[in-house]
Amino acid sequence: MxxxxxxxxxxxxxxxxxxxxxxxxxxxxxxxxxxxxxxxxPLRVKLGCDPSKPDLHLGHSVVLxxxxxxxxxxxxxxxxxxxxTGMIGDPSGRNKTRPPLTLEExxxxxxxxxxxxxxxxxxxxxxxxxxSDWLANMRFEDVIALAAKVTxxxxxxxxxxxxxxxxxxxxxxxxxxxxxxxxxDSVAVRSDxxxxxxxxxxNLLIGREIQRExxxxxxxxxxxxxIAGTDGTEKMxxxxxxxxxxxxxxNDFYGKVLSIPDHLIVPWFSILTDAPPxxxxxxxxxxxxxxxxxxxKRELARTLVAAYHSTEAARAAxxxxxxxxxxxLPPEEIETYIHSPESGEYLLDILLKTGLISSKNEGRSLIKxxxxxxxxxRVHDPLMRVPDTPECVVKVGKRRFLRIRRADTNx
RNA sequence: GCAGAGGUACCGAAGUGGCCAACCGGGACAGACUGUAAAUCUGUUGGCUUUACGCCUUCGAAGGUUCGAAUCCUUCCCUCUGCACCA
Numbered sequence: 001m002x003x004x005x006x007x008x009x010x011x012x013x014x015x016x017x018x019x020x021x022x023x024x025x026x027x028x029x030x031x032x033x034x035x036x037x038x039x040x041x042p043l044r045v046k047l048g049c050d051p052s053k054p055d056l057h058l059g060h061s062v063v064l065x066x067x068x069x070x071x072x073x074x075x076x077x078x079x080x081x082x083x084x085t086g087m088i089g090d091p092s093g094r095n096k097t098r099p100p101l102t103l104e105e106x107x108x109x110x111x112x113x114x115x116x117x118x119x120x121x122x123x124x125x126x127x128x129x130x131x132s133d134w135l136a137n138m139r140f141e142d143v144i145a146l147a148a149k150v151t152x153x154x155x156x157x158x159x160x161x162x163x164x165x166x167x168x169x170x171x172x173x174x175x176x177x178x179x180x181x182x183x184x185d186s187v188a189v190r191s192d193x194x195x196x197x198x199x200x201x202x203n204l205l206i207g208r209e210i211q212r213e214x215x216x217x218x219x220x221x222x223x224x225x226x227i228a229g230t231d232g233t234e235k236m237x238x239x240x241x242x243x244x245x246x247x248x249x250x251n252d253f254y255g256k257v258l259s260i261p262d263h264l265i266v267p268w269f270s271i272l273t274d275a276p277p278x279x280x281x282x283x284x285x286x287x288x289x290x291x292x293x294x295x296x297k298r299e300l301a302r303t304l305v306a307a308y309h310s311t312e313a314a315r316a317a318x319x320x321x322x323x324x325x326x327x328x329l330p331p332e333e334i335e336t337y338i339h340s341p342e343s344g345e346y347l348l349d350i351l352l353k354t355g356l357i358s359s360k361n362e363g364r365s366l367i368k369x370x371x372x373x374x375x376x377x378r379v380h381d382p383l384m385r386v387p388d389t390p391e392c393v394v395k396v397g398k399r400r401f402l403r404i405r406r407a408d409t410n411x
Numbered sequence: 412g413c414a415g416a417g418g419u420a421c422c423g424a425a426g427u428g429g430c431c432a433a434c435c436g437g438g439a440c441a442g443a444c445u446g447u448a449a450a451u452c453u454g455u456u457g458g459c460u461u462u463a464c465g466c467c468u469u470c471g472a473a474g475g476u477u478c479g480a481a482u483c484c485u486u487c488c489c490u491c492u493g494c495a496c497c498a
Contacts, residue, residue: 168491231438232449241421241438252448259448294446325447362440364462365455369441382462397441398448 004040006074009033015069019062019271021198021223024205029220032192042075046191046219048182049079049117051086051109056116057243058272058304059236062224063195064120065272070193077126078189079117081110084132085181103132116246119308127189134188135181146180149213150206155179158202179203183210191219198223227271232261250309254317255325257301262293265300273303330393330401339386340407347374347384347394356400363396371397 086106186207208218226235229242270280305314357363364382372379
């Protein structure tokens with residue numbers, strides 16, 4: 001363990017507090033930071049990741065960004081891949097038990113998780129641990145002893161369990177063990193601080209209790225607010241489809257940000273970007289003063305795309321968006337399908353084959369709704385064939401395009 | 412184990428022998444409109460085709476009754492509640 005120097009206490013606290021929902025207990029954090037300042041030993045900051053759903057989105061970025069801040073302050077980031085707990089399935093926020101994964105699947109997912117998280121974290125200074133390393137070796141009596149440390153009433157306090165119980169939805173016994181497993185992770189890595197969304201508060205607190213049982217100084221817990229998804233009401237989650245993935249391509253990323261309701265502009269700005277608080281405040285005032293929120297939203301979209309891709313990509317995405325939706329022109333790059341006239345294919349066949357429609361019925365109904373056009377001409381006939389031109393562009397709905405090129409045309 | 416309730420399309424939820432490919436709501440998709448992929452209004456939302464009151468597959472699973480079943484019967488699987496049992 002190398003020793004190092006850290007920024008002064010109040011500076012660290014300022015950074016750590018920014019955007020946090022809760023720090024419990026704050027005095028412990030101060031104490032731990034002071035200790036680290038004196039000894040030069042970094043704090044061990046734990047974040048658990050759930051390998052059952054390895055697609056990270058902006059919701060995850062909130063807590064990852066916080067972890068990054070700890071890294072930048074000189075502390076040790078510890079990422080726990082829940083490969084073992086993935087076999088249990090975390091019930092949070094969902095009313096269906098997850099299908100259990102195999103250990104191999106969770107390992108693989110853990111890898112892609114880390115890849116995506118590296119867009120935010122400093123990947124060189126992360127310790128990655130797989131919790132099967134310690135959980136898989138526990139004996140049944142160890143598990144029972146662990147389970148004895150909490151009561152059923154405590155477990156049922158957890159909002160998700162309580163709700164499901166009240167709604168007479170199934171709760172499997174093994175789900176109750178999840179918080180305990182997560183707590184064992186804290187014991188295993190001797191975490192000083194554990195990060196999580198506010199929905200994790202319960203689990204994080206159990207970690208404190210169990211660490212104490214094992215004679216460790218309990219971790220400080222730091223929760224981050226959950227952000228609303230693109231629909232503006234529900235929290236961002238993959239299950240609800242209101243998310244923006246971290247590896248979303250720049251164009252979709254930009255477009256999805258622009259589609260959020262106006263009231264999310266300020267919260268997203270302040271929690272998802274590095275924009276200084278004064279700047280966010282300025283934007284907030286401008287909007288209240290009647291400035292068109294579109295401009296702020298465009299800036300937000302550019303900022304986010306720039307953070308996850310590049311400034312260049314952000315500009316290109318904005319141009320692409322304007323081209324498509326303001327000027328209603330086809331995009332510059334369109335997938336091309338080579339068509340041989342003698343094949344006798346109907347337009348619908350081609351659209352189905354290229355995935356622009358998922359069934360011919362869908363295609364027919366889209367044609368009926370005048371959602372299909374060729375080179376700007378509306379298609380009305382479901383038995384339409386490809387026009388006898390070297391090349392044409394088919395548009396389905398607002399966003400689906402296909403260039404069809406005749407096979408004999410040289411290019 | 413006993414008793415009661417229940418399992419319907421992406422989700423929620425109607426439907427208890429034919430008019431059911433299945434009301435309605437959400438979501439999704441589309442058209443109009445718009446600063447926007449927002450809001451609003453309208454439409455579509457199992458598949459196939461010769462687009463038709465046509466054909467095929469679907470209402471936990473498998474069988475059966477019937478001219479005809481999501482709807483009735485049998486067996487099985489699963490969930491919830493209560494009781495019983497219980498280290």
